[in-house]
Amino acid sequence: MNRRPVTPAVRRRRIFTDALLLLAGLALLLLMLDVPSPFLTERQALSATQTRYLYGPGAVLARVENDTFVDCILQDGSCYAVCTLPRKGLFWGQGTLDAVVNDPSLPLVPLPRRDSLLVVVNDPDIAEVEVLYYAQYSGGFHTLRQTEPLADKCYLFYRPAGQSNYHFDDDGFLLRGYDRAGNLIYESEAPGHWAEWWGLTIPE
């Protein structure tokens, strides 16, 4: 067979073509393995998560970096959301999103999640937010306090380490708002099961 010598230009073209075929094969492999898309950037992961949850676009009010994930506080009109984006090495994974529609008639509006709690403050006189919760298997009553919002009107509380049996969204909590002088000006209703099931007395 008469074969013409391959020139460097032809070799480069072949490398490019084979690289494209390799990428197509990798894409097919990802589809077959049903691998959740690894995103190259946080922005891509956030956009995809918001789209999957039909939220937004809105604005990012704040972000909190943790070891293996980033929490973004979002606002779209009267709706606030917390979007958790897991970080996997160089890539970002599919995130989760929870949201609450703000009720301006309430001084404090909570968005409870499993491990964290977002509180939206509507009363401008509230300078300190306190969360009182009962962790049945981790020492009973605990309080979390913050005086500085993470973003305008938004306070984000994380469950402390060592209390993995407690979940904000399942186990309930009580919110308190204090003014700058330290006076209690608002207290939400206590979860009904504290008294009904456990006979608890709410501490001051």
Next chain:
Amino acid sequence: MGHPTIDDFCAQVCEQVRFRPDHAAIRAELAAHWEDHAAALMERGIPEEEAARRALEAMGDPEEIGKELDKSHSPLLGWFQELFRALVWTALAVLLMCAIPWVAETVHNIADPPVYDEDDTVPLLEQYDKLKLVADYAPEGAVCRWRAYTFSVERVLVTWQHYPYADGYTLQANCLLRAVHPNPWLRWPRIDGWIQGEDDLGNVYASQWQQAGPDGYLGLPYTVFGGATHITPFATYYDLQIICIDPEATQLTLRFDRYGETLLSLTLPLQGGEAYE
């Protein structure tokens, strides 16, 4: 047939070219060039041997030619390209062999997707002849678009059911909802548990996560059940059941308004329509 002298010439040229896989092609190219030149000389009446000798002389210094060819036939680029091609094509061959059953299953799922809930709609369909059927149809125009998604109701099955919460029989609607998404990494839009219903009499059928509380319809916290049942790269199916629908209602609207604004709205008649096939 190769001329001994042209073969020696080619050998001297190839001695300078480090990338051995290209030697055969270089020899063939040089030999073809020499033959063409010799043939042209013979056409002008020069004897064959003399034409062959002159054509070979005209080729030039084999060592110089070899050194020039070596510059353009880099062994690094050459071996990389050869090995890369072998690797890619081997990997693709293995992948395609493994992909055959997946492709077959995907084609089958596209043609006849397993979309119904095993615990709710599947038992109804298995007892189809015994159903107190009101309507079973594929709605036209029940389509809603939001960004990357196109939502549509593929089938509505309306039956009479009896539940302990209501007096007498009420309507139940089993709705097959489909979301199409060209981007496979946006599959499974998270609307599970957030679709509410409202009939034309103003009754609201609450979703699991937007519960009405004990003051809700018939005192039930929620009356819309179901979620995603079949997720493929380009389409996600949801099997929804709305129970205890007012028997006087003639129309039901499925709605997604989790964030305070209605983003999806699909209105379905509860009676009539072309029979589903």
